[in-house]
Amino acid sequence: MPRTKRPWWVELLVLVAVALLLSLGIKTFFVQAFSIPSASMQNTLQEGDRVLVDKLTPLFGAEPQRGEVVVFRDPGGWLPEQAPEKTNAVLRGAQSILTFVGLMPSSNEKDLIKRVIAVGGDTVECNIGSPVKVNGVPLDEPYIYPGSTPCDDYPVGTVKVPQDHLWVMGDHRNDSWDSRYHHLQKPGDGFVPVDNVIGRAFVVAWPVTRWDTLPVPATKGSSPPVRP
Template sequence: MSVRQSTEPGEGGGTKATDSAEERRPRRKLTFWQELPILVVIAVLLALGIKTFFVQAFSIPSGSMQQTLSKGDRVLVDKFTPWFGAEPERGEVVVFHDPGGWLEGSPAGSGSSFGRNVQKVLSTIGLMPSGDEKDLIKRVIAVGGDTVECKAGSPVKVNGLALDEPYVYPGAKPCDNDPVGTVTVPKGKLWVMGDHRNDSRDSRPHHNETGDGFVPVDDVIGRAFVVAWPISNWSTLPVPSTFDRVPDAPGGSAAPVGAPAGPEAAALAAVVPVALWRRRRARKGASRGR
């Protein structure tokens, strides 16, 4: 018994046989060069998202945080937890915006105007360091409500406890070059110091200026938690144990940097598997249609 092919009208005015043939016809695949611009756009958008909301890489251009951080190191900064209300704690290494005048006298960017403009565009998406970044990196010594004692010939004290500071650059004294006496940190502010005390313009030399050397918590970009580059310097940046012993104050609560390449690596790592999956799926669809 023979079976006749149905020619009943299908939806949209075609026949069922025609519709089936169209469904079996493989869709035209994009070539690699047609997909490349799409992948680049996706990678840039992911890089911007990662840099803006999650993790950003920063470069260290000075020796103010030696020996913890060396010039040329790349650190990763956690920008995610502050979105949930987390505030900087004693002992953390943080990146923050210039509170006002801390970077005065820093070398201006060099090169042609075209080169500076290109650098500005690429640094916006994290593909190279910024030439005019107004951010610094220091260690949080005290938070709002704490009392800091920084006197010549003595260790730094927070709420009466003398800090054991093995991270301070060898040969540098805790407070000898910039003694400020006793200081109480206002609520919502931080007292920060570089680990290379003899080569760091931090809260101490700015204490008698506008702002009294304090850094507003709102100016903090995030906490540096790992040295990611160079590989030979890879290390985490934990809170030194001495800060765990600092008592809370009564009624209290417990160097310029540029943005280099970093987020784009994570973005590309996310894009490549998706691209491979799409191409594999397209090839399977084409083989089924043969």
């Protein structure tokens, strides 16, 4: 018996539904867009850049490594309260759809982006006039914003990172409220739980003139990572 052909609009609806499901699956488990909200990661990332975040590898138990640029949920008190923006209803609807399928960052996202400097068990030294040291090894940090000092703004001295936590900093050290700032504001704080990490930013996707990958630098020169 010959198969009855479905109307073209039914075929179109099926294709759209499949595309939406695939996009939602990609956003949920694989890759998500994130908009850079400030200048704290210059010059690596500029305010308004859009990066793609790898959400897949954490699902398989991979933990953030030193040198990676990661997106993470606010551990509490890192983000100031912001008044909602007034936008056109049509534009809000369009953004909601694009956010739902993972093609556009959320307008009310509560996430941050910084570079992992140290992981659980590491000892960080951050003093005026000196490079950052991890487990006694001075870091080579070519990504730091030109003219910025590694630690002069918020010298925290010697800090031990708890297990299952991270110590993170912005590349623009003189314009970044990162682990140093929050540790000084509240001693014993400033650490980011590994469970708060959404994923690693691996590429600048927008604007196209700034397209680039975000490789993990060898922050200790030729030396292997030092683990206690």
